[in-house]
Amino acid sequence: MNMNLVSIRLITADIDALVSFYEQITGISAIRYTPDFAELKTPTATIAIGSTRTVQFFGGGSIAVPAENRTAIIEFLVSDVEHIFGQLEEFLIPYLIQKPTVMPWGNQSLLFRDPDGNLVNFFTPVTEAAAEKFRHFSKTE
Secondary structure, three states, X not given: OOOOOOEEEEEEOOHHHHXXXXXXXXXXXXXXXXXXXXXXXXXXXXXXXXXXXXXXXXXXXXXXXXXXXXOOEEEEEOOXXXXXXXXXXXXXXXXXXXXXXXXXXXXXXXXXXXOOOOEEEEEEEOOHHHHHHOOOOOOOO
């Protein structure tokens, strides 16, 4: 079986706020297909953002409930997490969980929440072993 993860979709009650947040932190302009659905495309995956109205197509509002996730972390490989933190620090203050910190597995990690409470991690491999794991990805900011 050939399978590739191509996107993650976030369901939100305030699509405009969430789209604006992800545009700010990534520097990527969202493609708004409808007032209820947008995508931010990176070279390796897409963040799709849908309003709560879109879950009606899947069987109703109880299928996906916005701002209820406390287990997943949306992770972005970046070339220099310290540099990005310097650029976004003021913007991220209300969302910040952890300033750039080297983790035991060799990544320098910046952890924060989006406006719906989803965890977001910007990370840069700083050890050779960590860098080797991600060598096949192109590092972009």
